[in-house]
Amino acid sequence: MATTQSLLDAAVALAQTRRKADLDDLIEELRIPSISTLPERREDCLRNARWLGDRFDAMGMKTQIVDVVEGGLPVVIADWQGRPGKPHLTMYGHYDVQPVDPVDGWKSPPFEPAVHGGELWARGAADNKGNHMACVKAAEHLHAAGGLPINVRFVIEGEEEITGPSLPRYLRAHGADLKTDTVLIWDSGMDEDGRPTLATALRGLLYTELRAKGPAVDLHSGTFGGVAPNPINTLARVIGELKDRHGHVTIPGFYDAVRPPSAEELAAWKKNDARYVQNMRRMTGAKALEGEEDFLAVERTGSRPTLDANGFIGGFTGKGAKTVIPAEASAKVSMRLVPDQDWQAILPAFKRRVSELTTPGVEISVEVIGSAPPVTCGVDHNAARVLRAAYKEAFGSETALIRVGGSIPVAVDFQEAVGAPLVISGITQADSAIHSPNEHLVIDNYHRGIEAVIRFICGLAE
Structure with missing residues (x-):
């Protein structure tokens, strides 16, 4: 042999x-x-x-x-x-x-x-x-x-x-x-x-679809604009308020279980963060990086949880004009989770936050599409x-x-x-x-x- x-x-x-x-x-x-x-x-x-x-x-x-x-x-x-x-x-x-x-x-x-x-x-x-x-x-x-x-x-x-x-x-x-x-x-x-x-x-994953329902049918935006609930407006506002302008997720308790990185990890990341930022800007083609300013960029992509909208559908999206208030709209929203976070604990808090942010004439349901623990x-x-x-x-x-x-x-x-x-x-x-x-x-x-x-x-x- x-x-x-x-x-x-x-x-x-x-x-x-x-x-x-x-x-x-x-x-x-x-x-x-x-x-x-x-x-x-x-x-x-x-x-x-x-x-x-x-x-x-x-x-x-x-x-x-x-x-x-x-x-x-x-x-x-x-x-x-x-x-x-x-x-x-x-x-x-x-x-x-x-x-x-x-x-x-x-x-x-x-x-x-x-x-x-x-x-x-x-x-x-x-x-x-x-x-x-x-x-x-x-x-x-x-x-x-x-x-x-x-x-x-x-x-x-x-x-x-x-x-x-x-x-x-x-x-x-x-x-x-x-x-x-x-x-x-x-x-x-x-x-x-x-x-x-x-x-x-x-990182783990909690991947969801939000479905917003307002009027029973699509409505003329001139005849009904100003009184009819608009699922697109509401859903856009909900998604926008789930994370503030500084990248902080607003779901109560979202960060409670986050395990911080070790001192050794942080020390290594600090040495490389400036180069990491340059590389990320090059790869993304973005004018600037966003996120929680109090954390290193490399820290935000590995040891911090996130929330992002991944897709949004609603109303008339074809070529030309059709001024309607849609009956429904939907969006896909994912959360990347870090060690010690539990998607099953975060899900009910997420649903409660969505319910708090919606408007009186729009009902939003939350469906889990996929999940994985960190x-x-x-x-x-x-x-x-x-x-x-x-x-x-x-x-x-x-x-x-x-x-x-x-x-x-x-x-x-x-x-x-x-x-x-x-x-x-x-x-x-x-x-x-x-x-x-x-x-x-x-x-x-x-x-x-x-x-x-x-x-x-x-x-x-x-």
């Missing part, structure tokens, strides 16, 4: 010689428009799941495409248990992607991958197909070089972008059968300075040290410890149901435009990411 070092050397050499094939395979997956939130793309999502299953089958893995929830999207599970007594690694990713709107904002068609200046442009390139394909390719190269040196499981879901129930339910139901030594959640990326990262925390994860364990060493070899850079501003809903289910240490990282650059037009991935990051995962897997075998 080959030694771990010889396997590593052979797999890295294969990755170097097969760079074009590795990129072509990623491009092939990116052509699948697996948008989970659109019912008309369901068959594409199922096709993507089968596409991944075929790759795992080719490595001799025991592959299952598991339907957990009726009408949901399946979870792809692939197991290789060929090293009895050796460590076990679970690798997570998701094959679903975000919608592409606005389509006219794309420089090239979102599902016709294109290379621009060393970057691969396509929906899903960064979130999450570039990430999970780096893991898949690492396993393929180790398989071709003589066999994986540890036991491996892939868990790739199709409902991450819609906070779907399939994978959480599967983990909760089968946690005892999914024991592992480490869970690699490969759904993050580099920091603003281009350094590899390791997450110490993820997650903290330690980095003082063997798997974290092995990944940092792998990054050092593959990227030539030290790893930055960060709090991730986004949410990975299933992270807490892995943590509670499976019980293994989480390692949360990834290879997408900070300005990859995930969820936006012109999403892209630095191609060199993809190839170096494949090498980093090869080194990580081999490092866990030692």
